[in-house]
Amino acid sequence: MTEDSSGSRQLRPGLWATVNERYPGSMIHKSHGVPLAPLRKPLNECRVTFISTSGVQPKGTLPFDTVHPVGDYSFRRVPSSARADELDIHQLKYPTAGAERDLNVIFPIERLQELAAEGTIGGLTADFFTFIGYNMDPERLERTLAEDIAAAVSDSGADIALAAPA
Amino acid sequence: MSLQYLKAAAAAGDREKLVRYVRLHFGDGNEEAGRKEIDKAWAEALKPLLEVPPTDREFILETLRTRDSATLAHLFFHLHFHFVQQSGEWIHDGRL
Numbered sequence: 001m002t003e004d005s006s007g008s009r010q011l012r013p014g015l016w017a018t019v020n021e022r023y024p025g026s027m028i029h030k031s032h033g034v035p036l037a038p039l040r041k042p043l044n045e046c047r048v049t050f051i052s053t054s055g056v057q058p059k060g061t062l063p064f065d066t067v068h069p070v071g072d073y074s075f076r077r078v079p080s081s082a083r084a085d086e087l088d089i090h091q092l093k094y095p096t097a098g099a100e101r102d103l104n105v106i107f108p109i110e111r112l113q114e115l116a117a118e119g120t121i122g123g124l125t126a127d128f129f130t131f132i133g134y135n136m137d138p139e140r141l142e143r144t145l146a147e148d149i150a151a152a153v154s155d156s157g158a159d160i161a162l163a164a165p166a
Numbered sequence: 167m168s169l170q171y172l173k174a175a176a177a178a179g180d181r182e183k184l185v186r187y188v189r190l191h192f193g194d195g196n197e198e199a200g201r202k203e204i205d206k207a208w209a210e211a212l213k214p215l216l217e218v219p220p221t222d223r224e225f226i227l228e229t230l231r232t233r234d235s236a237t238l239a240h241l242f243f244h245l246h247f248h249f250v251q252q253s254g255e256w257i258h259d260g261r262l
Contacts, residue, residue: 068243092259137168
C-alpha cells in the first residue's frame with residue numbers, strides 16, 4: 001500500500017488510520033512511479049507472461065512458506081501449459097473457496113491459454129511466475145524477489161507481463 | 167507492522183509489541199483470535215503426551231544441539247500451525 005493511495009480514492013474513510021493502528025509502521029513510501037512501457041508491436045504478436053501473488057504452484061513443488069513470520073521471498077515457476085488440476089494454492093491470507101472451485105478466478109491460466117489459442121495474443125511464455133503476498137520486508141522484497149522475477153520475466157522473452165495481486 | 171518496527175521493538179526489549187505481532191500473524195490480523203490460536207496449539211501439543219508414550223528424545227536433543235536458532239525458531243512456527251491444523255479447527259482462509 002502507498003500513502004499516495006489515501007485521500008479521495010481510498011476504499012473507505014479511515015482505512016489508513018485503521019491500518020496504521022493495527023500495523024503501525026507498515027506504510028510504504030514510494031516517491032517514484034514506474035515509467036510506462038508502450039507496446040512496440042500488435043497484441044496478437046506479443047508473448048504474454050503472468051505474475052501473481054496467489055501462492056499458486058505446481059503440485060509436488062516445495063510449498064510456499066506460509067508460516068514464516070516475516071514472509072517468503074521466493075517465487076515459483078508455473079508452466080503456462082499446466083492444467084488447473086495440476087496446481088495447488090499454498091497461502092493463508094486470502095479466501096480460497098472460490099479459487100478451489102475455479103482456479104481461474106485468482107490465476108486465470110485457462111483464460112490466457114484460450115487467448116493464445118484463438119490468436120488474440122501472440123502466445124505465452126513457457127512459465128508464469130508466482131509468490132505469496134505476505135511479506136513483511138518490502139525492501140527485501142524489492143531487492144530480491146522483485147528483481148529475481150524481473151530477471152526471469154526478461155529471460156522468458158515476454159513482451160507483456162500481466163501482474164495480478166491476490 | 168514493518169520489519170523495521172519489529173526490529174526496533176526487539177532491540178528495545180519491547181516484548182509486548184513482538185507478542186502482539188505474533189498474535190496478529192496467528193490470528194490473521196485479529197489479536198484475540200491469535201491469542202486463542204496459541205492456546206489451541208499448546209492444548210493440542212499436550213494431548214499426545216498425556217499417556218506418556220515413548221518419544222524420540224534423541225532426535226529432539228540432537229536437533230536442538232545441532233540446528234541454528236533461526237531454524238529452530240522456524241520449526242517452532244511450523245509446529246504451531248501443525249498442531250492448530252491437527253485440532254480440526256482451522257480459522258485461516260488458505261492452507262499451509
